[in-house]
Amino acid sequence: xxxxxxxxxxxxxxxxxxxxxxxxxxxxxxxxxxxxxxxxxxxxxxxxxxxxxxxxxxxxxxxxxxxxxxxxxxxxxxxxxxxxxxxxxxxxxxxxxxxxx
Amino acid sequence: xxxxxxxxxxxxxxxxxxxxxxxxxxxxxxxxxxxxxxxxxxxxxxxxxxxxxxxxxxxxxxxxxxxxxxxxxxxxxxxxxxxxxxxxxxxxxxxxxxxxxxxxxxxxxxxxxxxxxxxxxxxxxxxxxxxxxxxxxxxxxxxxxxxxxxxxxxxxxxxxxxxxxxxxxxxxxxxxxxxxxxxxxxxxxxxxxxxxxxxxxxxxxxxxxxxxxxxxxxxxxxxxxxxxxxxxxxxxxxxxxxxxxxxxxxxxxxxxxxxxxxxxxxxxxxxxxxxxxxxxxxxxxxxxxxxxxxxxxxxxxxxxxxxxxxxxxxxxxxxxxxxxxxxxxxxxxxxxxxxxxxxxxxxxxxxxxxxxxxxxxxxxxxxxxxxxxxxxxxxxxxxxxxxxxxxxxxxxxxxxxxxxxxxxxxxxxxxxxxxxxxxxxxxxxxxxxxxxxxxxxxxxxxxxxxxx
Numbered sequence: 001x002x003x004x005x006x007x008x009x010x011x012x013x014x015x016x017x018x019x020x021x022x023x024x025x026x027x028x029x030x031x032x033x034x035x036x037x038x039x040x041x042x043x044x045x046x047x048x049x050x051x052x053x054x055x056x057x058x059x060x061x062x063x064x065x066x067x068x069x070x071x072x073x074x075x076x077x078x079x080x081x082x083x084x085x086x087x088x089x090x091x092x093x094x095x096x097x098x099x100x101x
Numbered sequence: 102x103x104x105x106x107x108x109x110x111x112x113x114x115x116x117x118x119x120x121x122x123x124x125x126x127x128x129x130x131x132x133x134x135x136x137x138x139x140x141x142x143x144x145x146x147x148x149x150x151x152x153x154x155x156x157x158x159x160x161x162x163x164x165x166x167x168x169x170x171x172x173x174x175x176x177x178x179x180x181x182x183x184x185x186x187x188x189x190x191x192x193x194x195x196x197x198x199x200x201x202x203x204x205x206x207x208x209x210x211x212x213x214x215x216x217x218x219x220x221x222x223x224x225x226x227x228x229x230x231x232x233x234x235x236x237x238x239x240x241x242x243x244x245x246x247x248x249x250x251x252x253x254x255x256x257x258x259x260x261x262x263x264x265x266x267x268x269x270x271x272x273x274x275x276x277x278x279x280x281x282x283x284x285x286x287x288x289x290x291x292x293x294x295x296x297x298x299x300x301x302x303x304x305x306x307x308x309x310x311x312x313x314x315x316x317x318x319x320x321x322x323x324x325x326x327x328x329x330x331x332x333x334x335x336x337x338x339x340x341x342x343x344x345x346x347x348x349x350x351x352x353x354x355x356x357x358x359x360x361x362x363x364x365x366x367x368x369x370x371x372x373x374x375x376x377x378x379x380x381x382x383x384x385x386x387x388x389x390x391x392x393x394x395x396x397x398x399x400x401x402x403x404x405x406x407x408x409x410x411x412x413x414x415x416x417x418x419x420x421x422x423x424x425x426x427x428x429x430x431x432x433x434x435x436x437x438x439x440x441x442x443x444x445x446x447x448x449x450x451x452x453x454x455x456x457x458x459x460x461x462x463x464x465x466x467x468x469x470x471x472x473x474x475x476x477x478x479x480x481x482x483x484x485x486x487x488x489x490x491x492x493x494x495x496x497x498x499x500x501x502x503x504x505x506x507x508x509x510x511x512x513x514x515x516x517x518x519x520x521x522x523x524x525x526x527x528x529x530x531x532x533x534x535x536x537x538x539x540x541x542x543x544x545x546x547x548x549x550x551x552x553x
Contacts, residue, residue: 008354011489012440015433038357039131039195055444056354059118080352084445086429 001031003095006041007054019088050099051075074098109351124199125258126361132192133364136184140485143180151382153502182246189215189253193261200265206290207264211257214301218316219244247372251325260297267293332366335470338390346459349404352449367392375483386480389473393481393499396488398469403439405458409517413525420532436489457524461517479503
């Protein structure tokens with residue numbers, strides 16, 4: 001499962017990536033979780049199976065949702081509480097739920 | 102206060118979203134990002150060139166010869182002084198990418214059009230001569246740097262718009278079947294490039310016959326001067342931080358949006374300081390409000406100057422939630438990343454904490470501005486320090502090695518502590534009471550089961 005995260009500079013999401021990778025290892029999951037900045041997200045879209053946005057760039061949701069869904073990639077915004085507490089486990093589960101939908 | 106937040110959510114957020122999604126502003130912001138690594142490397146040489154150590158200049162001159170500084174500053178000229186070229190290419194590239202047309206061709210055409218719009222001569226006064234002579238066949242370096250920034254961005258946006266319109270209307274040379282696709286693709290740019298360069302050429306000839314003489318002179322009179330005056334004043338700085346923090350209050354990355362609008366202005370102001378500093382590090386620098394002013398002195402710990410708040414959480418929190426948020430936030434906070442605080446505490450949509458979150462940077466802008474304009478603290482020297490550099494170090498570097506830059510950062514963190522403290526206490530107490538409440542409720546629950 002390839003999960004792409006996006007925030008303004010790709011900095012704070014990369015903190016969350018570490019937590020999510022831990023959670024993914026515990027579940028024995030394969031795949032890649034990575035974070036990019038808002039201007040790079042389009043170049044990374046094709047490699048992702050699900051795209052999650054940091055709440056601070058949620059204004060990008062309409063545009064990315066359109067681009068993503070044309071390719072069958074679900075796109076959504078991470079809950080601010082999980083984002084702030086860097087809850088990798090919750091965000092990972094959120095990503096899995098989105099991908100199964 | 103709740104009404105204020107729902108007003109922001111309903112009214113401000115959609116507008117902010119539209120500004121953030123505006124294609125040309127986005128392309129300008131992303132194009133500027135292309136030059137940032139170069140400026141940081143140039144800054145490194147700038148810092149080494151002007152280390153404020155007694156006897157340093159003599160030592161360097163004795164070791165490497167009289168020309169040591171000139172030679173050391175070669176990379177500065179190759180980074181700062183070509184930023185208009187690089188940004189122009191970057192803006193055209195990113196804009197073309199958004200229109201899904203070939204970005205490399207668009208970038209190349211924009212650079213050519215920019216050079217075509219720029220005079221290819223300079224006026225030079227030889228030693229001993231009384232009048233300046235015109236030297237032909239040169240690219241004026243002054244116009245390739247920050248002075249040419251607005252012209253180059255404007256040309257990049259306009260030329261890419263023309264480029265994509267022509268491509269999208271499918272007015273291109275069509276090669277017969279059997280011609281390799283790589284060859285026929287290079288012919289696609291031919292017609293749009295011709296139209297753009299022809300238009301630029303006609304425009305230049307036209308303007309040469311007026312008193313303006315060049316496109317650069319028009320743009321600096323009409324656009325750059327008023328923008329710089331607006332973005333470079335105390336009022337401009339205050340408005341900018343207010344907008345950034347009101348947007349953050351509803352959980353939107355305000356700095357990214359305001360940078361799109363004012364980034365080029367702050368970059369120009371910063372480079373004006375760099376040029377003066379490079380001539381003479383002891384000279385009075387022209388600008389206070391620059392990119393560094395905000396990054397180094399206002400945003401310690403991230404937007405809202407939240408480093409102080411994180412320190413309070415670590416040292417004074419009673420509630421478990423604030424203690425753990427503090428531990429989680431201090432690492433990223435030292436590098437000015439504060440999403441864990443903004444969303445974890447949370448500050449977003451929080452009527453209590455939004456007050457110090459907006460008040461604190463507002464107060465810091467005023468204090469820092471006057472500290473610099475009264476000469477108590479050195480102004481930002483135009484040295485480009487990455488915004489992730491921890492405070493105290495960053496203030497020293499951004500002033501070109503003045504200890505007063507670090508001292509102001511310490512003072513600002515202390516002021517932020519004072520502003521945040523009462524609000525932090527209230528919030529922490531509330532969280533603590535909630536946790537106690539939960540505990541008692543659980544205990545009561547246990548007791549009652551035990552009795553049964």
